[in-house]
Amino acid sequence: MSAPNARYALKEEDRPAQVRMKAADYLAKKSEETIHLEVARWLDLKLPKTWRWFHPPNGGFRKKATAGKFKAMGLKPGVADIIILRPDEPDIWIELKAFAGTLSLAQRQWRDWMKAAGRPYFVARSVKDVEAIIAEHVKQRLAA
16 A cells, blocks of 8 residues: 555555555545546446445535434434445445545444444545455455
8 A cells, every 4th residue: 555545544454455546546636526426427337237336315415404304214424425235245335535535433433333244345535446346346256
């Protein structure tokens, strides 16, 4: 892991090992929203046909009344941005972060609970990270 990336790493196992950010990626410093839109497009085009994905709309700014209603309906802080459903396999949970973004306390608690439960949970900072995560799981499925 490169020195700049090590400083912002959340946990080594949260990032796919074969992904290394290039200098141009560091300089781009895309917003989390931009990364999310790019990842959404990529998932729609490249995800294996038997898999499904969704984004729980936890983030963003809302009126207090709307936020209260969502909380009463079961919205949970810290849930990952992308959840990929696979038949007969554990779901993949991906938290998207901008280059210098860090996990909130609720996100760290959710991540730790997921890891303790043996669920695939990752932090991704680019489409390339998500590609590597998906490739790793497709490879595991083919090897089984």
